[in-house]
Amino acid sequence: MTQIVPVILCGGSGTRLWPRSYASKPKPFLPLLGEQTIFEATLARCAPFEAPVIVTGGAHLTHVEAQLGGGAASILVEPMARNTAAAVALAALRLPEDAVMLVCPSDHHIGDPAALAKAARTAAVFASEGWLVSFGIEATAPETGYGYLKRGEALGEAGFRTLQFVEKPDAERARAFLADGGYAWNGGIFAFRVATFLRELEAHCPGVFGPVRDAVAGGRRDGARFHPDAEAFCKAESISVDCAVMERTAHAAMVPVSMSWSDIGSWESLHAVRDKDALGNSVRGSAELVDCRNVLVESDGPRVSVIGLEGVVVVVDGDEVLVTTMAGAQKVGKLDGAANQ
Amino acid sequence: MTQIVPVILCGGSGTRLWPRSYASKPKPFLPLLGEQTIFEATLARCAPFEAPVIVTGGAHLTHVEAQLGGGAASILVEPMARNTAAAVALAALRLPEDAVMLVCPSDHHIGDPAALAKAARTAAVFASEGWLVSFGIEATAPETGYGYLKRGEALGEAGFRTLQFVEKPDAERARAFLADGGYAWNGGIFAFRVATFLRELEAHCPGVFGPVRDAVAGGRRDGARFHPDAEAFCKAESISVDCAVMERTAHAAMVPVSMSWSDIGSWESLHAVRDKDALGNSVRGSAELVDCRNVLVESDGPRVSVIGLEGVVVVVDGDEVLVTTMAGAQKVGKLDGAANQ
Secondary structure, three states: OOOEEEEEEEOOOOOOOOOOOEOOEOHHHOOOOOOOOHHHHHHHHHOOOOOOEEEEEHHHHHHHHHHHOOOOOEEEEEOOOOHHHHHHHHHHOOOOOOOEEEEEEOOOEEOOHHHHHHHHHHHHHHHHOOOEEEEEEEOOOOOOOOEEEEEEEEEOOOEEEEEEEEOOOOHHHHHHHHHHOOEEEEEEEEEEEHHHHHHHHHHHOHHHHHHHHHHHHOOEEEOOEEEOOHHHHOOOOOOOHHHHHHOOOOOEEEEEEOOOEEOOOOHHHHHHHOOOOOOOOEEEOOEEEEOOEOOEEEEOOOEEEEEOOEOEEEEEEOOEEEEEEOHHHHHHHHOHHHHOO | OOOEEEEEEEOOOOOOOOOOOEOOEOHHHOOOOOOOOHHHHHHHHHOOOOOOEEEEEHHHHHHHHHHHOOOOOEEEEEOOOOHHHHHHHHHHOOOOOOOEEEEEEOOOEEOOHHHHHHHHHHHHHHHHOOOEEEEEEEOOOOOOOOEEEEEEEEEOOOEEEEEEEEOOOOHHHHHHHHHHOOEEEEEEEEEEEHHHHHHHHHHHOHHHHHHHHHHHHOOEEEOOEEEOOHHHHOOOOOOOHHHHHHOOOOOEEEEEEOOOEEOOOOHHHHHHHOOOOOOOOEEEOOEEEEOOEOOEEEEOOOEEEEEOOEOEEEEEEOOEEEEEEOHHHHHHHHOHHHHOO
């Protein structure tokens, strides 16, 4: 049976959940849903497979190792951020050629991990046959914050060719995609056979392949950590897996999956996946809500009293207080506070 | 010329501006508008008259004396709160019979102090002639939070008989009052000749007059402070000046005045009298507002970031954060937080 090796990407330093999350307090390592952090939940749903490979930067290393809690994993420490193509290449170059990588972001929520595991096994079969597989997440709303995959011809019963990768659409196109039914969300989850991925990367994106190959060749091991050579790695082109490989290969496939997925890309989307009371309110920390609906309160200490509001987010974190409409939550990353942290 | 002695009532412990103001941090002693506290502003607009008499409780004494800053004043220390009739009676019994008391709450805002001073001189003339004078504040909105005075026959050019005292009306009646034009707000500001007030109080409300007379007779002086006898004072009926005297006397008059008055009875009314930017936003403390209109932010430390809201109040004070619509601000006093402080 094919080895499925989770490759968990722990990069980035989003500010979209500021002030709770920012560069030095990144989203994956916060318990935003339930008791586990997002990273711990990612590890848990990868547990049915081989020990994972974690690709992360030096800034997140302490968090990663603390939250691994001694669990088996190898850690690839990126000397600097070079986007996802280089991160996946790094993992591929450290794995057996016939292993299947299950590439997972570390900062997403998946409500139905069993559905992911099932789809991963299906995807691994396609990957073993030479396909580069995206997970086509069932679109359940006209989201403008996600990229989309357009379904092509069926490949047996459980997969399809990917006809097109579509960037984040405007609202009108997003509604058309949803109505069409032939589009799925692109959640940045992939299954690749190592050898296939490296071959396609070398062919379509030598600007990533060469430098990362050199960085791995010149790298050094340190216990569970592997440090690629910084001088070589920094020469890698900064490009996403989608752009570097998926949009260029002739072997792009997709496996549909419905698994209550969210990228938790804003306070609004966090609110959507949080447990809520009958009025749609979700509270963490000390709070009193009067005449409120669809209000999210998150406080790390002070009591928050809210009266008469609907569709509003209130976050208290240290010396920062954020109050925004759900729609306004898209602008959080542009605030002075978020930009300067 | 008639002696006009301001009698400033510093009682109460409102929670309507919670969490900024509550029992041990009362509204009059906070700089809610401009640099001065509300009490300091009250003192300043009484400066054209005699040295004031301050009627206050032991709990507020420290604030009163600190903010008097050595200015001449006599301080009457109520052993316990017994509403405004007893407070005014206390002052009356310590003043010369022919002085005119200008009774002023200490927690209101008056945008045009010169208009108050002018109306006070007019009111003092009526008071000297034996009238019990209310200040009839020009109604500029259909307020349901204020009592109203119904104008009766003219008394010369500058005053009227008061035909009726109207309790806080519902919205429909408030609109009718405004349309009618014959109604003014009752701001709890009065001018009384001492002898007249005491005669009418004794006649219409002996349950206040007798105990307060005894309390003053048995009281003791301590520098600028006078302490009425507690045992006697506590027997005084707890009733407002309006109910005890104004609604019962045959000599109620009113002097109209337009002076940008507000009782600052809620965050909404504080916002109404605050300086605002072109979008109607008013900020105190560190804040960043994006796509906001008519937002009031007040923070004693943390930075407050607000996105996309209209007509909302955000107050950060120590371990309390309040977020409310302007309309919801009426319910602030009923919050658990406000009720327990």
